[in-house]
Amino acid sequence: MSQSDLDTDYDVIILGTGLTECILSGLLSVDGKKILHIDRQDHYGGEAASASLSQLFNKFKQKPMSDADREAKFGKDRDWNVDLIPKFLMANGELTNILVHTNVTSYLDFKQVSGSYVFKNGKIYKVPSNEMEAITSPLMGIFEKRRMKKFLEWISNYNDDDNSTHQGLDLDKNTMDEVFYKFGLGNATKEFIGHAMALWTNDDYIQEPARPTFERILLYCKSVAKYGKSPYLYPMYGLGELPQGFARLSAIYGGTYMLDTPIEEIMYTADDKFKSIKTKLGEFRAPVVIADPTYFPEKCKSTGKRVIRAICILEHSVPGTGDADSLQIIIPQSQVGRSNDIYIAVVSDSHNVCSKGRYIAIISTIVETDKPHIELEPALKLLGPIAEKFMGIAELFEPKEDGFKDNIFLSKSYDASSHFETTTDDVKDIYFRVTGHPLMLKTRELQE
Numbered sequence: 516m517s518q519s520d521l522d523t524d525y526d527v528i529i530l531g532t533g534l535t536e537c538i539l540s541g542l543l544s545v546d547g548k549k550i551l552h553i554d555r556q557d558h559y560g561g562e563a564a565s566a567s568l569s570q571l572f573n574k575f576k577q578k579p580m581s582d583a584d585r586e587a588k589f590g591k592d593r594d595w596n597v598d599l600i601p602k603f604l605m606a607n608g609e610l611t612n613i614l615v616h617t618n619v620t621s622y623l624d625f626k627q628v629s630g631s632y633v634f635k636n637g638k639i640y641k642v643p644s645n646e647m648e649a650i651t652s653p654l655m656g657i658f659e660k661r662r663m664k665k666f667l668e669w670i671s672n673y674n675d676d677d678n679s680t681h682q683g684l685d686l687d688k689n690t691m692d693e694v695f696y697k698f699g700l701g702n703a704t705k706e707f708i709g710h711a712m713a714l715w716t717n718d719d720y721i722q723e724p725a726r727p728t729f730e731r732i733l734l735y736c737k738s739v740a741k742y743g744k745s746p747y748l749y750p751m752y753g754l755g756e757l758p759q760g761f762a763r764l765s766a767i768y769g770g771t772y773m774l775d776t777p778i779e780e781i782m783y784t785a786d787d788k789f790k791s792i793k794t795k796l797g798e799f800r801a802p803v804v805i806a807d808p809t810y811f812p813e814k815c816k817s818t819g820k821r822v823i824r825a826i827c828i829l830e831h832s833v834p835g836t837g838d839a840d841s842l843q844i845i846i847p848q849s850q851v852g853r854s855n856d857i858y859i860a861v862v863s864d865s866h867n868v869c870s871k872g873r874y875i876a877i878i879s880t881i882v883e884t885d886k887p888h889i890e891l892e893p894a895l896k897l898l899g900p901i902a903e904k905f906m907g908i909a910e911l912f913e914p915k916e917d918g919f920k921d922n923i924f925l926s927k928s929y930d931a932s933s934h935f936e937t938t939t940d941d942v943k944d945i946y947f948r949v950t951g952h953p954l955m956l957k958t959r960e961l962q963e
Contacts, residue, residue, distance in 0.1 A: 521799070527804070530804065531807035539949075551799055563755075608734060691723065711845050714731060806924075816914075818911040820911045825906045827901045845858060851893045859897065
């Protein structure tokens, strides 16, 4: 491809092919915008790519294994697609809605995650996925189960416009603590609801208005109800398929993609607004640029948080999960004397992400001490023998400004949460700032 083959003027230039950027590329292309999408790397996914085993060894190990030794131990490199940032999709969540409405689901196959587990008093327990499991679950005593049932009935029946469903509670005025008190729920149950269902990573939510927690629990319940077993879905061949699916959507609607294309210079207008970028293929102009934080480090700030992630290769299923081929384990912070939860996401060869008979378990949490590797010990102990382990720490960044001043709209780093809801919040926020209107999801006919 040469400069002469390419247009030089676009509606939006997008830098980086992380999931946030690729979703926006797809959505804006469908809206009729002319998109140029560039990545300095030679593969899709940015920080959230899926890597082969050889790439993992090269990225995380000072002395990578020889190809022959690695293949003898773990099988063929091409069988491995390991997520660098582990997350599951909520079956009823916003990312799933965007996938369905943009028809990106036609390029991807999903499998349901077999179960969700929570750590309590040194053991893991399955989070009940239906009423039968709830009745027999050892997580709660018989009276607490009744109170929990009443609480969940209130959640499912609550209607903003019908005071008779409120039971005297106001989601915008009452704190979650007051809601828990109303239903007489004990500390262990509160922890279970807040961390295993609402999926908060810490306890800050308890003193805040109840609505966000209410919405999260409702999302969890609806996601479980959709397919049973668990609220989570996972794409075959790994999360790296998601950015590629949206990139394909963008290309169908005329988007132009250039991988392996470093940015040589960013140009600005006289009043310091974004004007154009210069690459080896020439100069390209657009009134607006969307990018991940690595392209404009000077326009980003650290959130003050760092995430540690450990990618573990196992040659057996996780003990105590009934040979489940995929699962999530949540270790609530109070169970291990921390301020943030620890998450374990497990997938296996049944998702075409590793060689036969193997499992990938990825642990992630917010770093709290100057010995972050030790913080993962409670999670590592649950996995049994580990065949290989890769560890990395990432600082979390967010834009300093909203982008209106210079027409540079930046995404946030991927956090430690176990699902994509915060990522899709960022997508919707950037979409609104770039277009001036909220993202309205509606089914479209795909162009042939």
